[in-house]
Amino acid sequence: MKKLVNLTINGDSIEAVVKENLTLLDFLRDQLLLTGSKKGCEEGECGACTVLLDGKPVNSCCTLAIECEGHEVVTIEGVAQNGQLHPLQKQFIEKWALQCGYCTPGMIMSAKALLDVNPNPTELEIREAIEGNLCRCTGYAKIVEAIQATAAEMKKEGLIYA
Numbered sequence: 001m002k003k004l005v006n007l008t009i010n011g012d013s014i015e016a017v018v019k020e021n022l023t024l025l026d027f028l029r030d031q032l033l034l035t036g037s038k039k040g041c042e043e044g045e046c047g048a049c050t051v052l053l054d055g056k057p058v059n060s061c062c063t064l065a066i067e068c069e070g071h072e073v074v075t076i077e078g079v080a081q082n083g084q085l086h087p088l089q090k091q092f093i094e095k096w097a098l099q100c101g102y103c104t105p106g107m108i109m110s111a112k113a114l115l116d117v118n119p120n121p122t123e124l125e126i127r128e129a130i131e132g133n134l135c136r137c138t139g140y141a142k143i144v145e146a147i148q149a150t151a152a153e154m155k156k157e158g159l160i161y162a
């Protein structure tokens with residue numbers, strides 16, 4: 001059975017006909033060709049598919065596209081603004097916070113959700129914010145460092161990337 005769904009993705013209004021059981025992740029990747037959100041476990045365990053739904057991080061593999069009716073989704077493709085990488089993206093590169101990069105989009109979305117509501121987080125708050133995002137490569141230290149550096153940079157520059 002198919003349904004019409006209306007939602008906003010990265011600021012664009014989208015209207016689409018989708019199967020009732022289509023996940024948001026498959027909708028993004030297969031129908032909209034937004035492949036930045038990664039497909040890992042597809043069971044809500046790894047966080048590679050994390051996107052923001054009304055500003056909150058969710059596993060898009062465990063969210064149905066039709067559940068997003070009337071809501072706002074932001075994916076990794078939507079965080080850069082005016083051709084400029086988001087400070088988190090810059091700091092992940094600067095601090096060597098990625099190796100294979102598979103976890104990185106989801107990690108950045110969880111970090112963004114944190115910094116959007118808590119621009120000055122403690123290390124514990126950062127670690128809690130990314131606890132649902134698994135990384136098999138980095139050991140997490142560089143990721144935490146990149147998020148701390150982003151918070152410091154955004155504070156210094158007075159940057160707001162909502």
Ligand code: FES
Pocket residue numbers: 038039040041042043044045046047048049050059060061062
């Ligand atoms: S692919 Fe969604 S949590 Fe792993």
Ligand code: FES
Pocket residue numbers: 097098099100101102103104134135136137138
């Ligand atoms: S950089 Fe490889 S899984 Fe995180």
